[in-house]
Amino acid sequence: MTEYVVRFIAGGVIVSAFAILGDMLRPKSFAGLLGAAPSVALATLGIAVVQHGPHYAAAESWTMIYGAIALGCYSVVVCHLLIRYRLTALPATILALAVWLAVAFGLLAGFGGAA
Amino acid sequence: MPIELSLSALKQTQWYEYGVRFLLGGLATVLAGILGARFGVSVGGLFLALPAIFCASTTLVESHQRRTKEKAGLSGRRRGREAAALDAAGAAWGSIGLVAFATVFHLTVAASVAGAFVAALTAWAVVAVSAWWLSRKLRIVSHHARRSGHWPPSAKNPRLFR
Numbered sequence: 001m002t003e004y005v006v007r008f009i010a011g012g013v014i015v016s017a018f019a020i021l022g023d024m025l026r027p028k029s030f031a032g033l034l035g036a037a038p039s040v041a042l043a044t045l046g047i048a049v050v051q052h053g054p055h056y057a058a059a060e061s062w063t064m065i066y067g068a069i070a071l072g073c074y075s076v077v078v079c080h081l082l083i084r085y086r087l088t089a090l091p092a093t094i095l096a097l098a099v100w101l102a103v104a105f106g107l108l109a110g111f112g113g114a115a
Numbered sequence: 116m117p118i119e120l121s122l123s124a125l126k127q128t129q130w131y132e133y134g135v136r137f138l139l140g141g142l143a144t145v146l147a148g149i150l151g152a153r154f155g156v157s158v159g160g161l162f163l164a165l166p167a168i169f170c171a172s173t174t175l176v177e178s179h180q181r182r183t184k185e186k187a188g189l190s191g192r193r194r195g196r197e198a199a200a201l202d203a204a205g206a207a208w209g210s211i212g213l214v215a216f217a218t219v220f221h222l223t224v225a226a227s228v229a230g231a232f233v234a235a236l237t238a239w240a241v242v243a244v245s246a247w248w249l250s251r252k253l254r255i256v257s258h259h260a261r262r263s264g265h266w267p268p269s270a271k272n273p274r275l276f277r
Contacts, residue, residue: 026120026124027119028202036207037209066160083197088196
């Protein structure tokens, strides 16, 4: 239980820090870079190294590459849903989650995890 | 357009909006841990790049822009959508940086844990900013080329660029 409380606080603090920085930055497209900041990764990999060692964290970061590629596809789809299909932000970002899941698990099925 | 850091932009954000992002960030990190423990390290790793707070931050960007326009007596729906799309476009370039982060961390963590975090964060910042900068340069070049008519006839068709 303590582990999950630590995860929650560490994740919340790091995500909020990147979000505040993103709020302050202009232009908007540059601030958007922080939407793909490694905030969850920093907290999770830090805990993984302490708990399981560097090899576990290395394996976790390998499949994170698939997740990051999926995030790129997700962002492009969100962009199209907003501009072409004129959806508002909330439904666009929720609907596009299907794309993230499909690409991430597709890459994992195709290329496999780290040895 | 130069990159600016404006503290006054924080006044637009309500206190509960920070709370929502803290909550979502915390929950996403817990979720990554639970999935890693339940389904193995490979599945857990995927969720390190989950767009968990993307929904909240993009919705906030949209609502801030809409509010600003509405204060001026205009409908801000289109402007809000465009601001949210710009934020998403930035995240698309940022995701290239995230690939660099994960790759550098994977390659260096066995040698030095602290060094891996520093190198991976540096790689993320350099690659993300370079990708964003390059995208702007390419857009400016294509804009000038289209205006001066140096594109082939097929490329002048704006429908191809939508």
